[in-house]
Amino acid sequence: MTQHTRPADPTTPDSFITPVDRVFVRTHFGKHPELEASAWSLTIEGLVDRPLELDLPTLLALPQTHLTAVHECLGNPLHPDVPTRAVANLDWTGVPLSTVLDLAGPRPEARHVWLEGADTGNFADEHDISYLKDLPLEQARAEVLLAHRMNGEPLLPQHGFPVRAVAPRMFTTNSVKWLTRIVLAAERPDHLFTTRLYTRTHPGETEPRPAREIDVNSKLLTPRHVPAGTTELAGRTWSYTDVTTVDVAIDDGPWQRATLEPRGTHPTWQRFALTHHLTPGPHRIRSRATDSAGRVQPPAGARNEVHEIEITAS
Template identity: 70%
Template sequence: MIRTDPPTPDLFLTPVDEVFVRNHLGPHPRLDTATWSLTVEGLVERPLRLDFPTLQSLPQTRFTAVHECFGNPLHPTVPTRAVTNVEWAGVPLAAVLELAGPLPEARHVWLEGADTGDFGGESGTSYLKDLPLDLAGAEVVLAHGMNGEPLRPDHGYPVRAVAPLMFGTNSVKWLSRIVLAADRPDHLFTTRLYTRVLPGESESRPVREKDVSSKLLAPGDGSSVPAGTCELAGYAWSSTEVTSVEVSVDDAGWQPAALDRRGPDPAWQRFRLPYDLAPGPHRIRCRATDSAGRVQPLAGDRNAVHEIRVVAEASTHPTGR
């Protein structure tokens, strides 16, 4: 399923039916909580095999976070703008690591899904991601719920990893195995794909931390609206708080939009700007800045400023005399 813009975009929480789905390795695995288990192995004092009831008996957490697809790893600079805002429920990875007891030489956490298939010229590969142990222990949640309901099969049922400050590629679905290791794994989805060179740098790094970004959602791209005052609105997000959003109409100067604060969860932030649209076609753009000082580029990268085109139609109602 390829879907970028949800039918009802102007909601703080994206309905599960409208959350995008991305799979690299063919049809998703058919798993059952009665037989599913999660192994924790490698550089640990106590290797574990957790069934679903045991996982649910561990401390639980609930939070709302932006869920964003990085895009096609074969074309890392092409914008996709597939993004949603979701409430997750699950178990902090830290609780599972505490049970297993990482050994002192453990430096990395490998997260492996149950899905296998062919991608990027490799056959029979699994979906594997890795994170530094301290980062994974502080951020990752083993989620079994999404917007108040159990995960659906195409979203990782029964359990997926969620790394809320990172791109969705790090939130491994159909989680089946966790390995603690001294080194990173050399794998298609760790060292050969989902890497990039950031602006101002010369060496490639793993795709992890979200970029600063924003997206116009109202009015809809390609829509017709009445001429006159129109609210230009959307959402902005980053791995840290977004501090400002600006909007430009027809290449005029950038105007500051009203922006909601982020709050304690890494959710997206709504912005809005009332604007008087003259009759005719219009090009509207938005750009965000975050607390790290990062600004969306005008062009040339996956988080380049978003633009929409609308037509403002003059009223056809006759005037009275």
């Protein structure tokens, strides 16, 4: 199963930008690689006219951009339907992947971009494998950032130093850390982390798809102990597209429409809140989001099921 570099995830704070020390950490092989900036390089190869090898100063000299985006872990790839809600909202600085691809010159037959990290090891009974993901070329060209800073600071080793991919609006399995190799190819790679794990069969379908676009989801962030009386019940919600409504239910009461902040121009999460009078004692709080594509958080049994917490008012 997926291994962590620390025993538990930090609690998600109710702030627009998640502090770096509150961001969840995931690795597949038990530890992250220790890379030296002076020795790092990124190769771009495969179906390109001009294969490249870029060192860090060369990459940093290219035009830079900023992106603020929600960042969600799919969870254990062996159990992809188990809810985790490991999520953060982060500001990234880096070079658009399209800039590097233009320097390399993709050939007309290139259809897919393979992203490979420096981390290697054993996972799910396979040995000495690297971490590899792939995306359709046009999607990768339009969206992926080669990031070297998180929240204005250089990436920490556990978050992908010195450079990682950031694939906004996608599960973070697609945002390859410790990026060292990009391959343009006509076909998808047959690999543990591309075609055998991190796939999902959607309701009404028979063929699995790669786990890419994030689901509509929400997470209540109200403290477990609150004052009795008029209280704000708040949280964060996110989706591949913008969330249009969030409903909150208290105990066995009806769903009530929460106030929802707009998403804006970047693919970020959105804050929702409902003010409600709570009597002293325990309460069950639930949240349910709907996005502009008409997707609604499902009931129990799905990885993005309606979120539920228990709080006590006193």
